[in-house]
Amino acid sequence: MKVIKSQFEFKGGVHPDYNKELARDQAIENLPVPEELAISMSQHLGAPAKCIVKAGDWVERGQVIGEKAGFISVLVRASASGRVKAVEKRLGPAGGKADCVILDTAAERPADVPAPSAGPVLAPLDWRTASKEDLLKRVEEAGICGMGGAGFPTAVKLNPPPAKRCEYLILNGAECEPYLTADYRVMLERAPRIRLGVEIMRKMLGGPAVRIAIEANKPEAILAMEKAFADIEGNVQIVVLPVLYPQGSEKHQIYATVKRIVPEPPALPIDVGCVVENVGTAAAIADAVELGEPLLSRVTTVSGDAVANPKNIQAPSGTKYADLVKFCGGEKVPPAKVISGGTMMGFAVSTLEIGTTKTTSGLLLLSRKKVFQYSSHPCINCGRCLRACPMNLNPALISKAVDANDIKAAEDAHVMDCIECGACSFGCPAYRTITQSCRRAKNSIRARIAAEKAKAAAAQAKQ
Amino acid sequence: MKPKETAEHYILSSSPHTHANASVSRIMLDVIIALLPTTAAGIWFFGMRAVFVIATCVSAALVTEALCRMAMKRESTVGDLSAVLTGLLLALNLPSSIPLHLAAIGSVFAIAVAKQVFGGLGMNPFNPALAGRAFMLISFTGPMTTWYKPCADAVTTPTPLAAMKPLFHASSVSSPTPHAAEALGQIPSVWNMLIGNMPGCIGEVSAIALATGGAYLLWRKVITWHIPAAFIATAFVYSLIAGGAPAYAQILTGGIMIGAIFMATDYVTSPITATGKLIFGFGCGLLCMLIRQFGSYPEGCSFAILIMNALAPLINRWTQPKPFGAK
Numbered sequence: 119m120k121v122i123k124s125q126f127e128f129k130g131g132v133h134p135d136y137n138k139e140l141a142r143d144q145a146i147e148n149l150p151v152p153e154e155l156a157i158s159m160s161q162h163l164g165a166p167a168k169c170i171v172k173a174g175d176w177v178e179r180g181q182v183i184g185e186k187a188g189f190i191s192v193l194v195r196a197s198a199s200g201r202v203k204a205v206e207k208r209l210g211p212a213g214g215k216a217d218c219v220i221l222d223t224a225a226e227r228p229a230d231v232p233a234p235s236a237g238p239v240l241a242p243l244d245w246r247t248a249s250k251e252d253l254l255k256r257v258e259e260a261g262i263c264g265m266g267g268a269g270f271p272t273a274v275k276l277n278p279p280p281a282k283r284c285e286y287l288i289l290n291g292a293e294c295e296p297y298l299t300a301d302y303r304v305m306l307e308r309a310p311r312i313r314l315g316v317e318i319m320r321k322m323l324g325g326p327a328v329r330i331a332i333e334a335n336k337p338e339a340i341l342a343m344e345k346a347f348a349d350i351e352g353n354v355q356i357v358v359l360p361v362l363y364p365q366g367s368e369k370h371q372i373y374a375t376v377k378r379i380v381p382e383p384p385a386l387p388i389d390v391g392c393v394v395e396n397v398g399t400a401a402a403i404a405d406a407v408e409l410g411e412p413l414l415s416r417v418t419t420v421s422g423d424a425v426a427n428p429k430n431i432q433a434p435s436g437t438k439y440a441d442l443v444k445f446c447g448g449e450k451v452p453p454a455k456v457i458s459g460g461t462m463m464g465f466a467v468s469t470l471e472i473g474t475t476k477t478t479s480g481l482l483l484l485s486r487k488k489v490f491q492y493s494s495h496p497c498i499n500c501g502r503c504l505r506a507c508p509m510n511l512n513p514a515l516i517s518k519a520v521d522a523n524d525i526k527a528a529e530d531a532h533v534m535d536c537i538e539c540g541a542c543s544f545g546c547p548a549y550r551t552i553t554q555s556c557r558r559a560k561n562s563i564r565a566r567i568a569a570e571k572a573k574a575a576a577a578q579a580k581q
Numbered sequence: 582m583k584p585k586e587t588a589e590h591y592i593l594s595s596s597p598h599t600h601a602n603a604s605v606s607r608i609m610l611d612v613i614i615a616l617l618p619t620t621a622a623g624i625w626f627f628g629m630r631a632v633f634v635i636a637t638c639v640s641a642a643l644v645t646e647a648l649c650r651m652a653m654k655r656e657s658t659v660g661d662l663s664a665v666l667t668g669l670l671l672a673l674n675l676p677s678s679i680p681l682h683l684a685a686i687g688s689v690f691a692i693a694v695a696k697q698v699f700g701g702l703g704m705n706p707f708n709p710a711l712a713g714r715a716f717m718l719i720s721f722t723g724p725m726t727t728w729y730k731p732c733a734d735a736v737t738t739p740t741p742l743a744a745m746k747p748l749f750h751a752s753s754v755s756s757p758t759p760h761a762a763e764a765l766g767q768i769p770s771v772w773n774m775l776i777g778n779m780p781g782c783i784g785e786v787s788a789i790a791l792a793t794g795g796a797y798l799l800w801r802k803v804i805t806w807h808i809p810a811a812f813i814a815t816a817f818v819y820s821l822i823a824g825g826a827p828a829y830a831q832i833l834t835g836g837i838m839i840g841a842i843f844m845a846t847d848y849v850t851s852p853i854t855a856t857g858k859l860i861f862g863f864g865c866g867l868l869c870m871l872i873r874q875f876g877s878y879p880e881g882c883s884f885a886i887l888i889m890n891a892l893a894p895l896i897n898r899w900t901q902p903k904p905f906g907a908k
């Protein structure tokens with residue numbers, strides 16, 4: 119296996135303050151199961167799972183509590199045993215409301231329910247002898263989705279249509295978001311699990327070449343992966359990427375590792391023969407197959423200058439942010455802003471009562487002095503956003519179009535290609551909320567397309 | 582838009598939650614810093630008159646900016662330093678002999694008519710300082726074309742460009758007509774052109790000082806190389822082909838240096854894409870030299886840039902970037 123340097127730097131990108139030193143050297147700690155969990159049915163991209171338990175039910179750890187509700191969807195399992203207190207709509211990190219199972223894990227086990235055997239939730243599989251279908255089924259029933267942030271259903275990604283062949287499996291260890299060190303710790307501490315996950319995925323995808331993409335600012339992770347993959351057979355390389363945000367973006371990582379360019383949406387990486395998976399997802403697949411352990415918890419970086427002791431915490435899905443903060447020794451100073459995720463793409467949240475999901479890579483508490491406050495000015499046409507945009511768009515034009523409520527002009531300027539990385543707003547000297555304008559335009563265009571589709575369907579139904 | 586605070590007092594806003602700490606006022610300050618060498622050179626060569634002109638333009642610009650914003654019932658923008666910069670740029674583009682009340686009128690025009698009428702910084706189609714200068718050139722042609730010799734008060738002289746103009750039409754420079762020979766003799770030495778020891782506007786004479794400022798702007802990433810390089814290269818090649826005075830003299834005299842580095846690179850009034858900037862710089866250089874050769878003014882830089890300002894939106898339309906992954 120070789121370690122090579124990426125030869126293909128994408129255009130644009132920015133260099134935010136990474137602030138990773140806060141949590142980088144903190145080994146992963148296991149959080150004891152909190153007394154109450156808020157397990158969301160919408161932890162992934164696509165249709166939220168359909169909740170199949172009700173208030174008063176007793177659920178066992180690992181029991182399915184939300185069923186897959188469509189092709190692009192993922193089931194949800196209880197991350198601990200306990201009694202369902204309520205099933206109610208609760209605010210998620212991104213602002214929308216979704217069904218949440220509120221689980222009382224301190225409730226006493228009913229006398230008529232025997233304690234389950236100590237064995238694994240699912241039967242362990244031997245990945246070498248298991249069929250591709252068995253492995254896919256396992257990924258699906260383990261409730262695995264992409265753990266890098268977007269939460270795309272992994273079973274769908276690992277099962278490309280027969281006409282499309284996967285030539286490269288790219289393992290995403292870039293973790294370019296400021297503050298976050300969860301993937302970094304997983305690479306350091308669970309390298310053999312990642313390797314096993316990669317071998318399983320390689321089998322499922324029909325033996326593609328493997329590229330492990332890591333940013334150059336994580337030499338220890340590169341070493342750990344080099345050691346873990348030292349004796350692997352086949353075409354496997356570690357690609358050291360230049361430190362540049364958003365290096366973790368799927369499209370840009372594909373370009374940086376294998377110099378292929380994913381066409382405009384709706385094209386997917388598989389259209390250029392690539393599948394990109396996060397390192398944490400690989401470890402989760404290994405656990406699901408070899409140990410029979412579904413995805414019930416994940417590593418979340420809790421950091422920021424308002425946290426007493428920044429940590430990387432393995433916490434059950436549904437752990438409330440407040441419990442994570444408590445585990446880190448509480449607040450050092452009152453936080454002015456709380457962010458679910460990193461500072462470039464994360465969501466500012468209004469409360470610590472939100473539960474973690476399979477994609478909660480970070481929780482940041484920032485004091486007033488770390489919070490950037492702005493009031494926007496008119497665009498001065500300086501062109502910094504154009505130079506920063508990794509998608510080579512004209513963000514200035516789009517934001518002016520959205521200001522003028524001219525969504526059509528934004529669409530003509532290819533706003534649907536925007537990956538919402540935030541590089542444009544990051545460098546804007548007029549503090550314009552360019553990324554937000556792009557989101558607004560995209561949502562409005564999506565709503566229009568959905569309305570048109572519904573109208574066409576209704577017209578067809580009439581005929 | 583001000584971020585909203587919630588009941589628990591966490592600030593809510595859309596990502597990103599971090600910033601490069603760039604600001605409009607810092608950019609303006611950088612340009613002002615970059616103009617300091619040429620400002621100093623102007624004061625050195627043209628004395629206290631230059632100081633008075635600069636002070637008049639800057640203060641008139643600031644007062645006009647403040648009054649306009651008050652009249653428009655908008656928040657004050659004096660703090661963004663753009664008015665200071667406009668005033669300074671206008672002063673640097675005036676002869677030191679300009680009567681101060683005329684300088685003030687030009688500054689008021691630049692801010693009130695060329696900038697605030699359109700809505701202020703970011704909305705103006707034309708470079709305010711150049712619009713102010715063009716207004717003055719048309720309205721007060723006499724005072725605007727009276728030049729003092731450097732380091733010698735109140736001795737008027739033609740600018741090198743005015744002297745060079747007939748050379749475009751001279752049959753041959755190597756065996757010049759007596760008239761052309763006299764013109765050639767009026768071209769300052771290369772050294773004087775570089776340091777700025779020649780008649781001209783306060784801030785346009787010292788090529789070295791202007792280039793130093795340009796290097797600072799490139800280093801600070803305030804400007805990119807595209808517009809100045811395309812502008813100067815086009816003018817240089819044009820004068821090589823058109824003949825007349827030596828090409829380097831065309832570049833080093835008149836407003837090309839200050840125009841290419843400081844005026845044509847104005848964000849608001851130039852194209853936003855790299856390709857657009859190259860086209861814009863080429864257009865400026867070409868128009869400037871056409872005016873110098875065929876127009877009735879010896880100098881063509883201001884009008885060339887103003888005309889290209891008008892074309893900037895169109896150039897933007899031609900040169901939209903192609904998204905990563907688009908066919």
